[in-house]
Amino acid sequence: MPELPEVQTIVMELREAGLIGCKIRSVKVQWDKIVAVPDAATFAQELTGQTIAGFARRGKYILIQFEAGKYLLLHLRMTGQLIIKKATEPVLKHERVVFELDDGRTLRYHDTRKFGRFYLVNDPQAVIGKLGWEPLEAEFTVQSFTAGLVQHARQLKPLLLDQTFIAGLGNIYVDEALFAARLHPQRLANSLTKTEISALHQAIRQVLQKGIANRGTSLGNGEGNFASASRRRGRNQESLTVFRRTGQACPRCGTAIQRLIVGQRSTHICPKCQQLKNKHKV
DNA sequence: GTCTATGTTTGCGG
DNA sequence: TCCGCAAACATAGA
Structure with missing residues (x-):
């Protein structure tokens, strides 16, 4: 369901919500296959303690950059949603990944159909390198x-x-x-x-x-x-x-x-x- | 209850 | 190169 405008809307809201600068206190992966790279346990371990440096979009991918240099890429596929909630709210059945932040909030990946995928990589090109034009950029003439x-x-x-x-x-x-x-x-x-x-x-x-x-x-x-x-x-x-x-x-x-x-x-x-x-x- | 469609992507075979 | 099909899943709507 999410195409470029929907993904762009999410990225804009993540920026506006003031998540940049927040540190990840813990990561809970409820459905392992949502994490494509690396394995779910390593994913959670490597992200714990990381500080968010920025959000971007390429095609239908959301990119989250960390201060230490790694990139977290997310594709929402059919039914993925990335949602900000207070840590006190109960974890729902379809919330597949929960990132606990250091300010009392959580970033949750909700996906009923489980098609979405996370990629934690050093080089984003490994995931998005083959994408075509970015239609709203100047290169698309x-x-x-x-x-x-x-x-x-x-x-x-x-x-x-x-x-x-x-x-x-x-x-x-x-x-x-x-x-x-x-x-x-x-x-x-x-x-x-x-x-x-x-x-x-x-x-x-x-x-x-x-x-x-x-x-x-x-x-x-x-x-x-x-x-x-x-x-x-x-x-x-x-x-x-x-x-x-x-x-x-x-x-x-x-x-x-x-x-x-x-x-x-x-x-x-x-x-x-x-x-x-x-x-x-x- | 049953059946079909679903906004995405990938990989296979012809 | 290109096309059709299946699969990954769960739900909405008929």
């Missing part, structure tokens, strides 16, 4: 995007979901960006015109920026839905145009939104605004 797209005879949506091509997009924001750019998810990447590439480039940045401004997308009411570090829900779901809106009116032309499967993923389009025609490249 129309020119570089064009050069990347022409190299792939793949359907647009699976390519945009490929984190080694572009980092941070997931099912929600890809559907939203393709709608905004009026492109069919099955258009071949190397078939786009200059105009279409510009529109897609702009759409990707726009939907992500809007998602961040809205503090993320929280669908439904289940416990696995997105919540920020302070347990707040986002409100970007109110701004979605096509995602999970099957049968509802397209906000642009009123046509009923359709659901289809592309690259084994549930996909939502306006059949009138996003027609499949693999035009000849200009």
Whole structure:
């Protein structure tokens, strides 16, 4: 569930909460497989006594830097949440890792489906080295995007979901960006015109920026839905145009939104605004 | 109660 | 290179 805007929202809240400078007093791992690197016991031992130096995001990963130089990387996968709570609050069933801080607070990793993973490493590149563009950074230009797209005879949506091509997009924001750019998810990447590439480039940045401004997308009411570090829900779901809106009116032309499967993923389009025609490249 | 879908990623086989 | 499928799990919703 957490894509770039949701992860960014969490990182911003961790910074605002004043966790930088806090020391970890203890680490309890309740489900060992959540720790990918190293083993859970070593993980807990090495983090105990460490002081938090900063928080960052790369793609859908949260990076926590420590004063001694190590990095803790976290991927939330489907249902992961990183939440700040007082140490006195009871540990919930799905809280898989609890970091006790030296100021009476705890940082808890909550994950109903247990897909999320922690990596404690010296060099973050070992984990995030293969990620593609950071779409909101200056490096993601129309020119570089064009050069990347022409190299792939793949359907647009699976390519945009490929984190080694572009980092941070997931099912929600890809559907939203393709709608905004009026492109069919099955258009071949190397078939786009200059105009279409510009529109897609702009759409990707726009939907992500809007998602961040809205503090993320929280669908439904289940416990696995997105919540920020302070347990707040986002409100970007109110701004979605096509995602999970099957049968509802397209906000642009009123046509009923359709659901289809592309690259084994549930996909939502306006059949009138996003027609499949693999035009000849200009 | 039963069945299906799920916002992610990885690895396998064709 | 690219695609489809399965798996890692637990829950929501029908």
